Amino acid sequence: MDRAHINGAELEYEVRGSGEAVLLVHGSVLAEAFRPLLAERALAGYQLIHFHRCGYAGSSRPLGPMSISDQAADCAALLRHLGIAKAHIAGHSYGGAIALQMAISYAGLAHSLVLMEPAMLTAAPSAAEFHAQLAPIYSAYLAGDKAGAIDAFLKAVNGSDYKKNISAHMPADVFEQAVADADTFFQVEIPAVQSWIFTREDAKKITTPILAVAGEATARICWESHAMIIDWLPKSETLVLSGLTHALQMQDPKAVTEGLHAFFVSHPMAKAAARSFAENRR
Numbered sequence: 451m452d453r454a455h456i457n458g459a460e461l462e463y464e465v466r467g468s469g470e471a472v473l474l475v476h477g478s479v480l481a482e483a484f485r486p487l488l489a490e491r492a493l494a495g496y497q498l499i500h501f502h503r504c505g506y507a508g509s510s511r512p513l514g515p516m517s518i519s520d521q522a523a524d525c526a527a528l529l530r531h532l533g534i535a536k537a538h539i540a541g542h543s544y545g546g547a548i549a550l551q552m553a554i555s556y557a558g559l560a561h562s563l564v565l566m567e568p569a570m571l572t573a574a575p576s577a578a579e580f581h582a583q584l585a586p587i588y589s590a591y592l593a594g595d596k597a598g599a600i601d602a603f604l605k606a607v608n609g610s611d612y613k614k615n616i617s618a619h620m621p622a623d624v625f626e627q628a629v630a631d632a633d634t635f636f637q638v639e640i641p642a643v644q645s646w647i648f649t650r651e652d653a654k655k656i657t658t659p660i661l662a663v664a665g666e667a668t669a670r671i672c673w674e675s676h677a678m679i680i681d682w683l684p685k686s687e688t689l690v691l692s693g694l695t696h697a698l699q700m701q702d703p704k705a706v707t708e709g710l711h712a713f714f715v716s717h718p719m720a721k722a723a724a725r726s727f728a729e730n731r732r
Contacts, residue, residue: 459510463501477543481506486619486703492711505634522551540564567672574674596632616700653682660686661713665694
């Protein structure tokens, strides 16, 4: 992978293909969550930007707290580094929260948003219940059982069979990498997502086309986040994939990429540019 110096850190990234740019913003824990999409034919006509956020895989470790806004700033800086003025932003889970923040803080960069069960943990109806579920997981991490803590969290959001469900499409060392990145998740990202505020009023600031994606068999809190996006952003298009959990793009990358392709085709950048040009001439 290539490396870019971004906001005092080094991020590793790779660019696949050519065409309209698609920035893939992975969620917490699994740095390679979007890798299965890179080889899918449905997105062959797009420039896919796959990178590891700060604290994951070979990217720099955070030197201190890092907010959702900081993560959005890294994404914007990476696009600028690549000379990309506008991109489709696809975010999964914690990456979905980053995508939402990008649409507010860097509206000019986000042509469209694909929100795959974004982490909206302060607003979801079952947030208190989910945080209580996290308490023993966090205790296991503090006791030094990183592998047990990561496994318990992934089971909580992706189901008890998550390893079997994603094994066909993910690298063999995906779990070991997640354990190696555990400090980022528990020390940096849990506090950040718990303090990130996104409200109905914030949602009104977003005018880009949105595709809200969910797995039919996803965890309760993930479905609640999906439902809030549809409620708060009523013009959103919706894609619900049968039988999939929160790990949807890792379970069935073909179904996910076909859905993304259909959405991107419906909202091409060329059409938006032509509309903007016409409006400026009036």
